[in-house]
Amino acid sequence: MSNPNPITRARRIETRRKQLGYPTRCFYCSETEVFCFELDHPVTEDLDGSFQRPVCRNCHRKLEAARDVKGLTKNGQRNVTESELEKLKRYLLLMGEDEESQADLLRQAPNTPIEFIISASKARADSLRRKAHALSLTLDLSSTRIPTKNPCAAKQSDMRADGRQAYPKTHPEQK
Secondary structure: OOOOOOHHHHHHHHHHHHHHHOOOOOOOOOOOOOOEEEOOOOOOOOOOOOOOOOEEEHHHHHHHHHHHHHOOOOOOOOOOOHHHHHHHHHHHHHHHHHHHHHHHHHHHHHOOOOHHHHHHHHHHHHHHHHHHHHHOOOOOOHHHOOHHHHHHEEEEHEOOOOOOEEOOOOOOHHO
């Protein structure tokens, strides 16, 4: 039986393609059916919601399972709080996983269209820039000691930036 509403179906397909960014195939395999695609967030949506790519459901499940096994996602966990440093560490580990998955793709399918590789590399670079701009790089100099390897400069390293002594001096004979 032919489709009784071809216009509705065409609109539904176009809406789906628009949601996914007009993919022509899965990033990791040769799947081309638009209704098989999902948006993958390589560094999770909470760490960078803008970094995404369309992949087929099969590849998406495999990627998510690998990330879950390595403890890089918070799937199924509720009310998990992370420090900014823990989030940054997880972000960088996920970014490494994504880079490695692209290397595996090139090894297994060396004929992957170069446009896919270029767009993935640019998306990773954009994500890294967003993360770098979002970082808070304030430094409290009053509690920071200036490390030194020069033994002659030991008096400088014993002083805080505000001129106070960083820690009490103890000599072995004073114990």
